[in-house]
Amino acid sequence: MSEPRLDSLPAAIETAGDYEAHAATRLDPVAWRYLQDGSGKGLTLAANRRAFEAASLLPRPLVDVRGGHTRLNLFGQTLAHPIMLAPIAYQRLFHADGECASAMAAAAQGGAFWVSSLASQTLESIADASRQTGDAPWFQLYWQGERASTLRLTRRAEAAGYPVLMLTVDAPVKLATLQLPGAVQAVNLERPLTADPPPPNGSPVFDGWMARAPTWDDLAWLRDQLRQPLILKGILHPDDAEHAIRLGCDGLVVSNHGGRVLDGAPASLDALPEILARVAGRVPVLLDSGIRDGRDVFKALSLGASAVLLGRPYIWGLTSAGAIGVAHVIRLLRDELEMSMALCGCKTLADLNMSQRGHAA
Amino acid sequence: MSEPRLDSLPAAIETAGDYEAHAATRLDPVAWRYLQDGSGKGLTLAANRRAFEAASLLPRPLVDVRGGHTRLNLFGQTLAHPIMLAPIAYQRLFHADGECASAMAAAAQGGAFWVSSLASQTLESIADASRQTGDAPWFQLYWQGERASTLRLTRRAEAAGYPVLMLTVDAPVKLATLQLPGAVQAVNLERPLTADPPPPNGSPVFDGWMARAPTWDDLAWLRDQLRQPLILKGILHPDDAEHAIRLGCDGLVVSNHGGRVLDGAPASLDALPEILARVAGRVPVLLDSGIRDGRDVFKALSLGASAVLLGRPYIWGLTSAGAIGVAHVIRLLRDELEMSMALCGCKTLADLNMSQRGHAA
Amino acid sequence: MSEPRLDSLPAAIETAGDYEAHAATRLDPVAWRYLQDGSGKGLTLAANRRAFEAASLLPRPLVDVRGGHTRLNLFGQTLAHPIMLAPIAYQRLFHADGECASAMAAAAQGGAFWVSSLASQTLESIADASRQTGDAPWFQLYWQGERASTLRLTRRAEAAGYPVLMLTVDAPVKLATLQLPGAVQAVNLERPLTADPPPPNGSPVFDGWMARAPTWDDLAWLRDQLRQPLILKGILHPDDAEHAIRLGCDGLVVSNHGGRVLDGAPASLDALPEILARVAGRVPVLLDSGIRDGRDVFKALSLGASAVLLGRPYIWGLTSAGAIGVAHVIRLLRDELEMSMALCGCKTLADLNMSQRGHAA
Amino acid sequence: MSEPRLDSLPAAIETAGDYEAHAATRLDPVAWRYLQDGSGKGLTLAANRRAFEAASLLPRPLVDVRGGHTRLNLFGQTLAHPIMLAPIAYQRLFHADGECASAMAAAAQGGAFWVSSLASQTLESIADASRQTGDAPWFQLYWQGERASTLRLTRRAEAAGYPVLMLTVDAPVKLATLQLPGAVQAVNLERPLTADPPPPNGSPVFDGWMARAPTWDDLAWLRDQLRQPLILKGILHPDDAEHAIRLGCDGLVVSNHGGRVLDGAPASLDALPEILARVAGRVPVLLDSGIRDGRDVFKALSLGASAVLLGRPYIWGLTSAGAIGVAHVIRLLRDELEMSMALCGCKTLADLNMSQRGHAA
Helix, strand or coil, X not given: CCCCCHHHCCCCCCCHHHHHHHHHCCCCXXXXXXXXXXXXXXXXXXXXXXXXXXXXXXXXXXXXXXXXXXXXXXXCEEECCCEEECCCCCHHHCCCCHHHHHHHHHXXXXXXEEECCCCCCCHHHHHHHHXXXXXXXXXXXXXCCCHHHHHHXXXXXXXXXXXXXXXXXXXXXXXXXXXXXXXXCCCCCCCCCCCCCCCCCCCHHHHHHHHHCCCHHHHHHHHHHCCCCEXXXXXXXXXXXXXXXXCCCCEEEECCHHHCCCCCCCCHHHHHHHXXXXXXXXXXXXXXXXXXXXXXXXXXXXXXXXXEEECHHHHHHHHHHHHHHHHHHHHHHHHHHHHHHHHCCCCCHHHCCHHHECCCC | CCCCCHHHCCCCCCCHHHHHHHHHCCCCHHHHHHHHCCCCCCHHHHHHHHHHHHCCECCCCCCCCCCCCCCEEECCEEECCCEEECCCCCHHHCCCCHHHHHHHHHHHCCCCEEECCCCCCCHHHHHXXXXXXXXXXXXXXXXXXXXXXXXXXXXXXXXXXXCCEEEECCCCCCCCCCCCCCCCXXXXXXXXXXXXXXXXXXXXXXHHHHHHCCCHHHHHHHHHHCCCCEEEEEECCHHHHHHHHHCCCCEEEECCHHHCCCCCCCCHHHHHHHHHHHHCCCCCEEEECCCCCHHHHHHHHHHCCCEEEECHHHHHHHHXXXXXXXXXXXXXXXXXXXXXXXXXXXXXXXHCCHHHECCCC | XXXXXXXXXXXXXXXXXXXXXXXXXXXXXXXXXXXXXXXXXXXXXXXXXXXXXXXXXXXXXXXXXXXCCCXXXXXXXXXXXXXXXXXXXXXXXXXXXXXXXXXXXXXXXXXXXXXXXXXXXXXXXXXXXXXXXXXXCEEEECCXXXXXXXXXXXXXXXXXXXXXXEEECCCXXXXXXXXXXXXXXXXXXXXXXXXXXXXXXCCHHHHHXXXXXXXXXXXXXXXXXXXXXXEEEEECCHHHHHHHHHCCCCEEEECCHHHCCCCCCCCHHHHHHHHHHHHCCCCCEEEECCCCCHHHHHHHHHHCCCEEEECHHHHHHHHHHHHHHHHHHHHHHHHHHHHHHHHCXXXXXXXXXXXXXXXXX | CCCCCHHHXXXXXXXXXXXXXXXXXXXXXXXXXXXXXXXXXXXXXXXXXXXXXXXCECCCCCCCCCCCCCCEEECCEEECCCEEECCCCXXXXXXXXXXXXXXXXXXXXXXXXXXXXXXXXXXXHHHHHHHHHCCCCEEEECCCCCHHHHHHHHHHHHHCCCCCEXXXXXXXXXCCXXXXXXXXXXXXCXXXXXXXXXXXXXXXXXXXXXXXXXXXXXXXXXXXXXXXXXXXXXXXXXXXXXXXXXXXXXXXXXXXXXXXXXXXXXXXXXXXXXXXXXXXXCCCEEEECCCCCHHHHHHHHHHCCCEEEECHHXXXXXXXXXXXXXXXXXXXXXXXXXXXXXXXXXCCHHHCCHHHECCCC
16 A cells, blocks of 8 residues: 555535545546446435434533543444444555555544445554554454355454444445446455346246345344344334344444435435334444534434444545545544534533434524 | 237346336337426326335234235126226337237236326227236226217226226316327227317316316216226215215226326325225225225225225336236246235235234334 | 507417517517516515416316306306406507506406506596496505595496495515606505605605505505405405405405515415315415416315406516407316316316315316 | 715615625625625525525505604614614625725714724724714623733723623624735734634634633623623523523523524524513513614514514625715615505504514415
8 A cells, every 4th residue: 555645635624524525536437337326216315314404403502511522432343433433445546555444544543444345455454554653453344145155254354353243234235336446346355246146937036146145043143143233224213123133232322224225215314213122232332324524413412322433524534635535534523523512512522412403404 | 019028027127126226228219208307396106105114013023914815796797807997098109019918918917007098009909908917907987078989988997898887086177288290099998088178268267178078967978878897087075085985986086186186186005095084885995096006005095995006116117028927927926916915914915904014114 | 559469369379478588579678677577586486386387276077067167256247257457557568559458458358457457548448448348447556545536436437337346455665666657657556656855864655655555444444445345455464354355345366466566474374274264165266476367266266266367477468469369378277177177077166176186286 | 984975876776785785796705705705605694694585564545653662762862763784794895985885874874883893994983983974883892812901991991982882792703704805904903813723633613712702700700890881692402591681691692693603593583472471571672683674673673573673784885885875775775664664553662562463475
């Protein structure tokens, strides 16, 4: 990986959105659409944003917030702030430094980076890059079609020092498709994630793709195999939250995969309250899908999420300026989160709760 | 009819909407507007879409859906899937192969095609085309102004092997008008569907068009004449659903005629729940108007519809590539329906119900 | 007035909206804006339309509506339909034939024309024109700043044969201003409607314009002076409806003056139900502001209005084709009303009521 | 200050919005954006307008309002009308005459001008200008980072004759940034308002900016130091209103700083009712943020606000035509307020209350 240079930051960046405009000019249109688009008619992509825009923040002046901070402990780890980098595949599509750049940036900022099963660099090299600037990254697992290879992949991540593991279940069927350039591959997989050939007269969906998707039984089995905390990503129904907790999951991520899988799924933020009510504090609940700035982070946390996963915005930073761009995006959101906390009279994340939230804007 | 060829499919089609864009460039503007426009100010056309976009799908991961399928039995027939082709008039306007192409496509896909009374090819030739690739098509009846000729038309359809008959009552007045090219005609009618000349000082509406519209008495009479199942299309009020069932109708179609008749009528999807509540399972209720993709099919069925009628989208396929285009559109929607079912944890249509539906998006 | 000719109708007119597009090209931009614009930021103008668009019509097929009609009796007069022409000032701005053209058209169509106090032709000549094709027009009164001249104006209208009188109170202050061409004047007024000069340190509003506005006492006095029915136009609050009825008014018009006076006033259609509930059938309640087609007429009447006042649309017809254009606009709306009635199973206006209305679209 | 000339008014100005269009062409784009933009994604800026547009005014005709007026007494002062000029910084950015022009205009119109702590002219010169045409202006205080210099600034304003003081707490952190031209400075401050350098590993927000923000203890201390009425600006939560009243504040301003600070804060108008309910008349409550015309003033007052602060619109007048432009903007809004009152049957501000308001538009 080439040395990131501070002078590579684009000029006049004040928000993550400024990186979006910059990145749009750097990426080829096919890769850009792959990154930005939602599935189907984009209903869920739009619903995610509408949910955040409908929430409001209620300023509470005159509170003494000196000494305030954004630290938290989660899954046995200490984090400087609750803004995690979501597992995004094939990051060498966006910058030659790929996942290693994101890892260095996240670690330098004291936060977590979820490395995708579909990373374009080896788990070991990404972990090494991360430890150059801070702690090890965390691992996101896609089910590998059957148990044995799935287990081998988790063992490899564990051996490479990934302390926490998250199983993604909101994308059993690969919907967004992209012709990968030859140099960019899912280098950590034993074989590509493809569908089974369906039997004669069988359905390519039910008997093809879904034949290789995990089930609740597989989740129970996986939980038994693992020593590290296991998080489940892709929960939108309270009954599924309940089920996951009973099977021993250590955390949940409310997510619609950034509006990239089932178009028509509800906004994650809209689904959050009912899930929190059912979980009732038994495990941390994280929020993924729709975060664009630090005020959105505040909104999700004030509803009760413990942390958030940031997606497209850090890829804008990665595309624009590699590791420094990613670190800058994290810093911008963190500053906005701190500003929101200060203006709403919150000294620590524990102070965020419903009383800080206002009426629907 | 010329032999449809597989290579005639337009490039880069991933959704029915891609066919729409393609068809718009193939049809002359007058025919295109006739196909696409709603009546009046387009309020109902827009309301149909808004209703589907406001509904949401709730993903339910980790369910074992292997062996899932979309089969159903309806009106004594077995269908591979619940996506029926709505009765659309004058299909030779859109492709030289006309209704025969749609019939072959629907039959090949194992689904139902409702042949319009205003078909531009003979009922017999359409039925023959259908039987080349599968089962016979179903027949849509417009009231012929009086009983005798109406009965003769139903007898002809019965003789031609159409197993099910549907009377359309949501368009007693012909609103969309189009100057038909000479070669395209309603070849199955004894005389054109026109209004009576109103009496002196009479109203062209009340005493002209409506003098030739069917009444509840006519429906009761028709029910008595027929051996095959009789479906009633164009119900939006629960009292009318009740009335139709008491007269012996075997099924109902909630429909506003695709927003093409009375502008200001409610969205079919919005009217569906109250009608289902009144019908209470006594007869199957189908949904027409507004379906654009397989997720819409899932939404309608999860509310309780037994099947849906697809309108404009299959005509986009017909216009673009004849029978193969229609078959492709059906297949695309069917795949999207299967994908929605799989992601929402539904193995069969019986699994679709309100618990799979989410909050309004 | 020149003889209107049938061949002067613009081509391809199917709706009143088509006249709008045509008229926009015929009128000079200043007069066009004067006709079309709402006051202020256009909030009320938009609210009027939004209210109609949010209402829906519920089709009721299979009803026998032969012999149906749109006749009604109102204020002792018989009308062929409930679509009245609203009092619009200075109609020679829009066509050389002015109010006489509108009068002939309304009378020929068997409906009512409310002649404005600010008509640009004499009350007598307008009444004569009206009687050439049907009944006499009705008279709209603006308060003339004091009682004596107001009474003289009503006496003149009575002498000219106007059988019904309507006092407009929703525009005491003249907001829309237009530099009238010299040839167009309010020829029936003794002196222009202007404000009093306010006293030193007085307010031009409170002590100028409003010093010449009528009060409840003036209304009571006027009621005592008149023999003909007195209608009050400009009611939006139920208490004011009650007050007017107690003072002996024979009818009310719910109106926000087409969004042309107080921007921010509620949509007339939204204000209608509460007023109808208070009036409880004691006098007819009419609806003004926002009507653009016959379906809107149906919506207003199905809520309980006895008739509607049509504004801008008939001026589009007048501008485009004089009397024939106005008559055509009336006919188009009447046909749309009949069509809506027929499709909703209504044979007469008495059949319109809430059960015909559907859910909000 | 150069003599303002009456002929410097731009042509064809009928509303404050016309000044906006004019000013946009006069100011350099950077200053224009600084004036116009909201913070973040502009959600709060838009919410402010949406709240006003959703409110409606209910016309009440036939009321005798002769002799009506807009006078009020507030904080021991008599005002001709309730439209105050909000404290806006650096007014020499917009016109060479700066704050002195605004002061002369406000005083000439008999209203109040809140002079910003960040004024670009001396408090004394602004007060002198104001007294040329009427009463003295009022003073807006930004906390100066610590008590001693804050007190010196308030003493200086008191000595210069400012009768009322308002502490702004809705902008402890300076968000909008602008490179000031050399000639424009905050000439009344002892030192610039900057953040403390944060300690090592400290947060620039919590330990930098917020270390210099006032707390409730500071407010209590300030209240004790002052003789003049003390108003608190920037309240959006009822608990904070309660707290301020208990500490002896003489009035409150519900404000989100015109959408310029915390994007996502609720519309001031939406927050007003709950605060008024809690305050229950103990002190006057003013409304800031979103006022664009006199109908907005009416809406805020009819909800219960005692007066409003006008922001951007008077700067449009200042930019366009100096003092005369500001005076004209005030007059335009005042006329619109009077017109709204007259049309809604209100003779004095005391007549404005909820019964004048209509349904949501």
